[in-house]
Each structure stands twice: as structure tokens, then as C-alpha cells.
Amino acid sequence: MTGSSLTVEGVSKRFGGLLAVNKVSLRAEAGKILSVIGPNGAGKTTFFNLLTGIYEPDEGQVLFGNRNITGKKSDSIASLGIGRTFQNIRLFSGMTVLENVLVGHHNRIRTNYASAIFRWGGFGKEERRAEARAHELLRYLQLDERADDLAANLSYGDQRRLEIARALALEPTLLLLDEPAAGMNPQETEDLKHTILALKADLGLTIVLIEHDMAMVMTLSDRITVLEYGSVIADGLPEEVKANPRVIEAYLGKGGANA
């Protein structure tokens, strides 16, 4: 698996009188980690929702590799290989941990309706293959012991990791992580950092990260794009962004010194 690049050109989204995302352009290079940061309400999650087809952009276009995915439906975007996690955890809480990951495999399981009803034609083989793959992903994210528990019964940090496992089950080439460290304790955050770096190193995934934990953003990112009021105010290497006076003023403020 190698990562695909993501190119966003002049994308805007308006909700009534509010310009939530204003002509945002950015590029995530294949196999690199791009962080999107900005104060609360800067339009970061809306921007993710534009990329994944939950909202349709009013203008501009989104290129995944060389393919134009602007205005495509969520499920076809996901099938093309864009996995995402959600800021407010959206697991299938009534299903088990394993089932959550298997749902991510949905389009990779080649079973037709008739063979599912009668369990014939390689149904069992496909199912076992998917389960083996799901267990592998769960092991990768240290969740395998919890495979048969309900997703709702996991701790907050485990739920966040399960979201990542589920997104990886899509076998994506681009992974969008929306505040994966939110609500995690320092140790969990540290583990998560290693996991994300491993995803980049082992799988060559392109990762776009929204995160408020500045220490994490600075260590992980190859590039950083800063949003404020829906517009890009800075874009560059972590050191450049860190030194940018507009960013310090708009976002980092007093916290900029610790970052």
C-alpha cells in the first residue's frame, strides 16, 4: 500500500451567511503527514466533511491522486480509499469491536447476497479472511483482547484507536484523522504518536491530521496548514509555521512559547 496525494483547490462552503470554508487550497504529498490546525471554529472539521463528501463544496475542487472527487458521495469516496475518523466519536456502539472493523471491510468482502443467505460459494473463506485481517488490525492498535466487547464499553482512548482501526479496514491510501488525541491521557497520546508514525512508515499512508495538541502536531507533521475563520493564513514546514507571527497571534497565542 502506498499513499495517494490530495490536492484541494479553492474549496469554499457557505452555510447561510456564514462562510465556513473560504477558498482553501492545500496539498498533502503522498506518504507524508499534513496537519491542519486552527482555533476552534476555524472550519477544520467542515473542511474534512467537504473532502469526504458529507458536504458538497460550493466552489473549488478536490483531487485524490489524479482523480477529481468533488461532489462525489461519501460511500464512493470511502471506497476509493479515503478513510476517516470523527472528532465526536462515531463508532457503531451496539456492535462488537471486531464487527466495527468488519464493517470497514464491507467493500473488500466479495460475497454476494445469495451466497450470504446460503453460506455457499466461498462465503466462509471470505468471512474468515476478513476476520483474520480485522484481528490483525486490532492487534496493530492493541485492541485485540477487546475484540468481542461492545464498542460502547471501551475506554475513551480505546474508542479513538478503534476508530482508526475501522478506518484502516477500508485499506485506504489517505487517512483523515479528526482530533485523534482529544480526551486521551499523556501516555495514550504518546502511544498514538508512535502509531501514527508507524502507519506512515509501515503502510506509506498519506495522513491529514486535525489536532489541538501542539507538541504532537510539531513532532508528527511534515507540513502544517493553518486555518482561521475558514481561510488559510499560513502553510509550511512546522518550524516556519511556528515562527509565523500571524499564526502566533491568531492561534498559538501565549501557548506558542511551549510548542
Add this chain to the structure above:
Amino acid sequence: MNRFVGAVPATARLAVTVLLLAAMGGFLALGWGAAAVLAAYATLFVLAAFPPDPRWKLAALAVLTLEATLGLASKIGGDLLFIALVGVLVLLLRLPKVAVWLKVLLGAAVLLLGIPIAGFANTFLFELGIQIGIYSAMALGLNVVVGMAGLLDMGYAAFFAIGAYTWAIFGSSQVQHFLTTWVPLNGNFVYLFMGLAILATAATGILIGLPALRLRGDYLAIVTLGLGEVVRILANNLDHPLNLTNGPQGITGITKPPIEGFQALLAALGIPRSASTDYQLFFYLLVLVIIGFIVLVNVNLARSKFGRAWVAIREDEIAAKAMGIPMVKTKLLAFATGAAFSGAMGVLFAAQRGFVSPETFTLTASITILGMVVLGGMGSVPGVILGAAALTILNLDLLKGFSEVLNTMRQDGTVLLGFPMSQLPSQVDPAKYERLVFGIILILMMIFRPEGLIPERRGSREEEA
């Protein structure tokens, strides 16, 4: 109940059991039937008051099955014993730590011996068993739509109607009203028509689903409710200009499947026969086979990518889409699957009753089937069957039975607690309170067991005591 078990010493429990059984022995003087009935009630009491450990429970259930069957066969046992037999089946499904083959053996004994023997003594029980089967099958179909995929369908009886009318029209002389040269099909075509009805209702499901499934939750409920009524009103009014459905009078004289082979088999096995029980036994066994098949389909789908996709949509639609699950296609599949179950049962219903009319397919019917799913436990196969059994018994048996008791009291001029029953207003008729009782049951359930009688079980969630 288990909470109280600890408070009763084991010796006391044993003593009570022995005493009760000894007392039963005394009733033998009244004859085998009466003794069996009393013993069955005693066993029920022991099971409820002092739940034994699983292995003894299995033994108790086996004893209860035997007693209930004998009691019903002697025509002394009441409907409660029939309910006890259904209860045995449900408890069997929930019995842990017992070998599967033992459970299957006892289950088969109840289904293939207990209920048929009771049915020979009282043919109404056959009818009840068949109706429970038909409604269970439909409830299992609706379970796919509502229970698994979380799509609230209030017009489910429409598919039942389409299935029933498919066979009713072509399996009776009704067809000659618009195809004058056509001969009513012979009974062997019932099976072919079950297949055709599956295709027809699945296609209708997709046709209705395409516009309706753009909506969610309450909106979907209202639209399906409307579409369900459209089908009923069509059935009611398509007697002119071309007489397709014979309007409100309904269609009579629908051909039943031929059972000569089955009768020959019965004769060879030396099973007592009569014109009415032959057909009832046949339909009862046919329904059992179909239920078995439908349960298999339900369980297999639930444990496949399709079932998981349905549950994922129910849990969180946006997340499901982000996992690459195509919304419209997956929802339509659920809708068509549910519709197909209902359509097949419609054909069976028409063939068994020999009569269909639009009255059977009202909004009330749709709501009743939905009630079975909700009462039993959305998404849970044993729950849904239990829900169907409970509501069918309530509708067809308990309330009507209660009405009859009251009527007898009125006519006999019984005085109950100082109140002369003959003065009881004629409006007091439990059979007409079906909706009321149903409503009360649902309210009580929402308070005490909101997840249904037997909730859907996933993962290693702790079972409730």
C-alpha cells in the same frame, strides 16, 4: 426471580416439590387427563418459584412438555398449557450449559409431537399454531427492516397483501373475471407462486423503497404508512372497471395445495385422520419448514457483510457511509428482503384460509406485526418469534376466550362478588379491547424492558439475570 432463590434452603425447595408431586399423585383418582393438567400447573409453579439449575431445568421442561401434551390431548387442559408449550420452546433457546442435541430433541418433541397431539384434540390449537407461524415469519421479515436496518416501516402488511392476492387471484375463479379463457391453477402451483410472490414483493419493495428511503425516521414511517394504505385501498377498489380483486367482498374458493401424498404418508404411519385435521397438520408442518428456512436466512444474513451493514446504518448512518457502505442500495436490499418474507407468507395465508379480503391488510395489521418485533426485541430472532407468538395468542385466543367466559356468565346470570353479571353492559367485551391491551403491554414494556422480551445479544455482553 433468581434473587430469591438463595433465601429458600435447598431442602425446603425439595420438600415443596416432592409434596406437590405427591399431591398430584392423589389427583390420579380423577383420571389421567386431570392429573396431567394439575401436574403441569404444579411443574409450572415449581419452575417459576424455585428455578432449578440448568440440567434440572431441562428435565423439568421435558416433564412439563409431557404433562402439557397429555393435558391438552385429554381436552381438559386450558390454553395456558398451550402457552406453556410455547414457553418451553423459548426457555430452551435460553438454556445455558446443556448439550445442543438434548435441546433439539426436546424442541422437536414439542413441535412435532406436543402441538400436533394437542391439535388433534382441539383443532383450534392447530389453527393457532399455523397463525403463530405465519406471523412469526412476517415478523422475522420486518425484523430485517426495522430491527436490523432501523428503517421504520409502517406499511408492511402491504407486501403480505400483494403475496396473498397473487395466489388468491390466480388460484381461484377470480382470474376468469378478467382473463376469461384462463382456468384457475391447480394447487401444485402454490409453491411456484410462493417463489413468484417473493420476486413480486421484492420488486414492489424496491419500487416503494426508492422514493421512501430518501427519508429517515418518522418521515419514512409516515410515507410507508401511506403506501401501505394505498395497497389496501387498491385491493378494495380494483373490482371495476376490471374486476381484479373483487373489491371489499374479497376472494373466496382459493385452491389449497393437494395433499394426497401427505395423506398416504399419514395412513402409512397410522396417524389418526380426518378431513379437517389432515389439512391443518399439513399446513402446520409446512409453516414449520418455512419458519426453519426463514430463521436460517435471518441468522445467515445477520452474520454476513449485509447484516453488519444494516446494523451499521441503524447505529450511525454518517459513519456507515464513511465506511463505504452505499446507503440506497443497502437500504433497498433490507426493504426487499423483508418484503419477500411477507410476500411468501401471503401466498401461504391465502392458500390456507381459502379466502382473502382487504380487511386483513389494514394499518392495524402492519402495526401488530411491528408490535411483535418491538415487543420481542428488535434484531433478536428468538425475541421476534416470542413476540409474534405472544401477540397472536393474545389476539386469537386469550381475549376471545375471556369474552366467551363473560358471555357465558351473562347468560347464566352468575353473580360475581355481589354483582349480577347479567347487568354487565354489552360493551364490556375483551375481544374488542385488543388495541387497548396491546397498548398497555407496550407501555409496560417500555417501562420495564425497553429492549424487548429477549434483547438482541452481541458480543460478550453480560446477560441480565
